[in-house]
Amino acid sequence: MLAETICAAVSAAGLGIAAISAYRKKFLSAARTAAYALVPLGLVMTGAVEWIADTAFSPVAWAGFGVLGIAWLLFLSTRAVERRRAGREVTAGGADPRAVAPAASAPSRAVTAKPQAGQSAGEDFSDIEAILKKHGI
Template sequence: MDTFNQIAWLPLCGGLTVAGLVLAFLAFRRRGAAPGLRTTAWALLPMAAYLTGALPALWTIGSTLVGFVTGLVFNPAVWAGVVVAGLSAVLFVVSGVMRGRKLRKKETPAEPAVQPGASRPAVGATPPQNTGTKPKPAQKAERRPAAADDDFSDIEELLKRRGIS
């Protein structure tokens, strides 16, 4: 707090506000009303912070943040902690992969042998149930000449299968 009192805040905030208002005037002339008003709003903030007494709080927040960042960047113990945290994350991922492989190896001997070329059902998939009825034979779609076949034939076939057409 001692450094805060050594700075002449009124001239500093006043100077920042005046400089911002000059830039706002230039923004009005070159780019129009909306950018000029936005620049004016930003220019008034330093004087508003001084007049409301918010500068000590902003100074404390800024100095604490700068102290934290410099302590984080220049402290070897902090970097060692970052390395340990990274190692921990890598070990979690590796152990998860190893656990998944172990679980898959346990399931493999209980499964029946699959012939080469045959597809295996997906994990967690329910086997097809035999209801005792024969499946209906697929209806033959109308054959059109190759020249008349267009992109809508697939859609028409799908609609016919669903009974929508």
């Protein structure tokens, strides 16, 4: 009951401020303030405030949040242990058993073409020149 009264008072005050803004010819600001002022009133009318108040002051609800927190911590700790064990198996076993091709060799690095004896690395622009000529540049 108290929460609903407070929300109604906040809405009334907000609508009063919106009316003052509209009187001062600041219609955009007045509309925005009115929208914010109507939110608490809408929450009261839908029953959300009553539900939140009942949940906030309920020891059973807080115990439920505690149980959810413990479950979340257990989930995270088991995931961390699984990852740590998986890391040890990879280093001890050599290859990852989930790998698609564990015996495949690593990819080789691409070797760049070296310039010919009479040419430096920056002088071979014939391909680039051909492309530019093709496009009319």
